[in-house]
Amino acid sequence: MPFANFKMPEAALTKAQKEDLVHKTTQMFVDYFGEGVRPHTMVLIEEVPDGGYGRADEVFILPDAYRAKDSA
Structure with missing residues (x-):
């Protein structure tokens, strides 16, 4: 299963x-x-809250410019 x-x-x-x-x-x-793998393929998208990730001692907060803009 992919x-x-x-x-x-x-x-x-x-x-x-x-x-x-x-x-x-x-x-x-x-x-x-x-084609045989289609019904067995799993895709998981995990969203990490602001401040819940970082690199090299820097904690990241997603800038407003990069936040998704729903058209709804």
Whole structure:
């Protein structure tokens, strides 16, 4: 069973962008392994809250300019 796990800042993607990521990731696995993997492919998108990730002693907060803009 192919499995993809994406971790990204909370509010970085809209619902539509997450759905697109699931579809494109599934299609990538199908292109690589064949159509038989489609029903068994799992794509998990985990959203990490602001301040819940960092690098080199720097804690990250997602700037407003990078937050998803829902059209709804």
